[in-house]
Amino acid sequence: MISWVRDRFQALPPVLRVRIRRLWLSAGPILQCSVAAGLAWWFALDILGHAQPFFAPIAAVISLGLSLGRRWRRAVELVGGVTIGILVGDLLITQIGSGAWQIVVVVALAMAVAVFLDDGPLIPMQAASSAVLVATLLPPGGIGGFHRAIDALTGGLIGILVGALLPANPTARARRDAAGVLAIVRDAATELATGLREQDEDLVYAALLKGRGTQAAINTMRSDMRGGREISTISPLYWGSRMRLQKISATADPIDNGVRNFRVVARRALAITQRGEEVRPELVEIIADLSGAFEILREMMLADPGQSPDAADAARVLRTVARKARPELVADRGLSETALLAELRSLLVDLLMVAGLRRSSALATLR
Incomplete structure (x- = not known):
């Protein structure tokens, strides 16, 4: 029955799906x-x-x-x-x-x-x-x-x-909001990597626009996280969720900073593409890998306690990407790629913090 409803929903026009989803989330x-x-x-x-x-x-x-x-x-x-x-x-x-x-x-x-x-x-x-x-x-x-x-x-x-x-589930709403932001940037990272491979200025610009369009979702995420903490304080039904909400709320700043850093990466990539320069394949691969990193963080946000992927799973994926972002990649390259790698490394620090690492540990991973 659930799969039948999901199939019928996906068959609807996109505009109608957006409106129905908005109504469902506001029920x-x-x-x-x-x-x-x-x-x-x-x-x-x-x-x-x-x-x-x-x-x-x-x-x-x-x-x-x-x-x-x-x-x-x-x-x-x-x-x-x-x-x-x-x-x-x-x-x-x-x-x-x-x-x-x-x-x-x-x-x-x-x-x-x-x-x-x-x-x-x-x-x-x-x-x-x-x-x-x-x-x-x-x-x-x-x-x-x-x-x-x-x-x-x-x-x-x-x-x-x-x-x-009659409270809304505070953890579910906060997790959904965070996952939604990460999904948008995941898709933008895929688009950005494709645009750089093909030197397609329009694709790179579209990725930048997706990154810029996340601010409203980030503001909603922050508001719902604050509201979730308030509900967990007021409602006896969710007193046991306070610790979980604190952990989820702790990801707000790293997610926000990570999206901002992605915008910087996309702007840098757009400028490189507009000049007709090529980005070395290893850097493009890191950007493509970021799409997978955003996806596992999204899945981590939606996973219930004890389910996979958890923060440790996400951190392992991010460490794998971080090992590729070596300064030696741009030792013989120009300023543009050097700056691009520096911004990618800064973005990886933010994502490692979303996965639960302290900033000092995240920085040490990229040392």
Whole structure:
């Protein structure tokens, strides 16, 4: 059954596959947001007895969001922004009335107070939107303003609670993100080696573009790794995953640095190709071997504890590639190839660190 579904999925147009995959990966956060919104509305309406407590589900959804990262921060910013907007709106609208210029004043003052109190991006936006609601749709003053602040606090807390009780698997998401970045650079390395062999400037440039296009995926990876650590702190279900998440998170900097170094290698290779120069086959072979190195690191990220390949397997592959990257290769060559080899060696240090080596041990491997 699984293979049949996979075959049908692969038969779909690429654009549709991308959209379905995106929806599938977001299914967990969507479930969390929808459940939290319903619970927040029910609690504020039926338990607290607040009429039309729409700030509660809004707070629940914003405190969760589709991103795992910084949920505590988002919840605090949201409650702070709503409170500021309600207080400013209530105080001013009761004195100056409603209208176009009154909205200008209320929004400006609410955002100014929010920016003065905190540099977070969510607080001023939430303060402004809350002030607009008070100035236009909601009757200002009275106990209603206090209820709205309570609703926002309730929704934020319920959002955090749902995130703790129905969490996305933090390790799975972090591993998937890291594997996705490594897969992109794996393909780019293959393309780069082919372009250098054939002296095809377009292929080399395409490899460079793939490397440059990874930044959004790297940012997502970092955000999900931070969010994973947060989930493992909040959710009792994943307290046992803290050590694993620390190890996965420790790969973020080496992966990021490795991708950056790959871009440098690709830029150097593009410049060499544009000048019509040839790169000696041994250096091209190292770049081709890097594709296999990225692949085994990708498989290592996706492997469960105790399964192969593990960090030791990946390190063995990388040491084999590192032994080929000898300074003697460019002893009688020009500056371009010397610089290319130096950048490849720097990239190998980053990849060895992804495989779990300390920087000193990685450097010693290439000594």
